Amino acid sequence: xxxxxxxxxxxxxxxxxxxxxxxxxxxxxxxxxxxxxxxxxxxxxxxxxxxxxxxxxxxxxxxxxxxxxxxxxxxxxxxxxxxxxxxxxxxxxxxxxxxxxxxxxxxxxxxxxxxxxxxxxxxxxxxxxxxxxxxxxxxxxxxxxxxxxxxxxxxxxxxxxxxxxxxxxxxxxxxxxxxxxxxxxxxxxxxxxxxxxxxxxxxxxxxxxxxxxxxxx
Numbered sequence: 001x002x003x004x005x006x007x008x009x010x011x012x013x014x015x016x017x018x019x020x021x022x023x024x025x026x027x028x029x030x031x032x033x034x035x036x037x038x039x040x041x042x043x044x045x046x047x048x049x050x051x052x053x054x055x056x057x058x059x060x061x062x063x064x065x066x067x068x069x070x071x072x073x074x075x076x077x078x079x080x081x082x083x084x085x086x087x088x089x090x091x092x093x094x095x096x097x098x099x100x101x102x103x104x105x106x107x108x109x110x111x112x113x114x115x116x117x118x119x120x121x122x123x124x125x126x127x128x129x130x131x132x133x134x135x136x137x138x139x140x141x142x143x144x145x146x147x148x149x150x151x152x153x154x155x156x157x158x159x160x161x162x163x164x165x166x167x168x169x170x171x172x173x174x175x176x177x178x179x180x181x182x183x184x185x186x187x188x189x190x191x192x193x194x195x196x197x198x199x200x201x202x203x204x205x206x207x208x209x210x211x212x213x214x215x216x217x
Contacts, residue, residue, distance in 0.1 A: 001087055002187060004101050006132045009179070012186050014202065020195035021208045028207040039122040042157065043080075043106065046120055050107060051079045063157055070118060075111025080104055083139040091143045105136045110144055117152035125156040128163040134175045137167045 012019040021027045048054035049067055056064055071077075082094035084102040094102050107118040117136050133152040140147055147169070154163040167175065189195055199213040206214060 001100060002183075002190060003099060004183070004186065005103055006135050009182055009186065012189070013182050014200065015198040015206070016189055016195040017197040017211055018206055018208050020189075024195075028209075030207055031205075033205075035123065042122050043120055046157065047079045047106075050077065066155070066157065066160065070107065070109075073109050073111075073116055075109040075114070075116070078105065078108040078110070080106065081108045083136075083143050085139055085142055089142055091139075101135070101139075103132075103136055103139055105140070108136075108140065110140075110147060113146060113148040115140055115144065115147045115150045117150060119152075119154050121154055121156045122158050123156075125154075125159045125161040125163070128154050128156075130154060130163060130165050131178065133165050134167070134178060137165075138172060138175050141169055141172055 008019070008023060011022070022030060042060065045056055045060050046063065046067060049056050049064075050071065082102070082104050084092040084094045084096050084099040086092050086096070086098055087100040089100075092099050094104070105117055106120045107116075109116040109118075117133055117140065119133060119136070130152075133154065137150045137152060140150060149169075150167045152165040152167065156162070197211055197213050203211075203213050203215050208214060
């Protein structure tokens with residue numbers, strides 16, 4: 001059984017060869033960039049403020065108004081909430097060895113039949129991708145069977161920008177179909193041990209130096 005997450009599936013779609021070298025062969029590791037470190041730092045500061053009211057550092061103080069608006073939403077708050085699903089889509093722990101898929105919601109708020117999912121972003125809002133929100137919504141429906149309606153959004157916190165999404169429990173099958181094609185390709189790659197290179201504009205940041213498309217920035 002393949003185990004996956006939104007980020008690992010996205011890595012596979014971006015380049016099966018890089019996915020193989022990093023996730024399967026484990027011949028290389030992805031380099032931690034300054035942007036990644038910054039994103040981790042912002043997420044931790046925001047999590048601490050939302051979870052326990054820890055004051056934001058001076059250089060993050062301008063995030064306070066938008067975070068305070070999130071704190072006004074009624075319901076039980078679950079910052080950095082970890083979820084897993086088995087292959088039959090029943091809920092399990094994030095680290096369950098029999099998990100099929102797992103993910104972490106930056107902020108989940110559950111208020112009876114209503115839930116709110118917020119994904120903090122520190123990068124550009126030029127090409128927003130709400131697909132991660134859809135997976136988090138699907139996992140929320142499994143872990144919280146009382147939830148019917150979900151309002152979700154990508155909060156580009158450094159850009160003061162918000163990209164909203166809304167889902168209903170009746171959308172579950174349709175939402176799963178959005179992952180079906182990519183998951184089928186991933187399974188075929190494992191079955192046939194085929195991991196083709198996919199040259200993109202990201203090749204200059206790729207750790208797979210032995211790839212024929214590798215290039216130095």
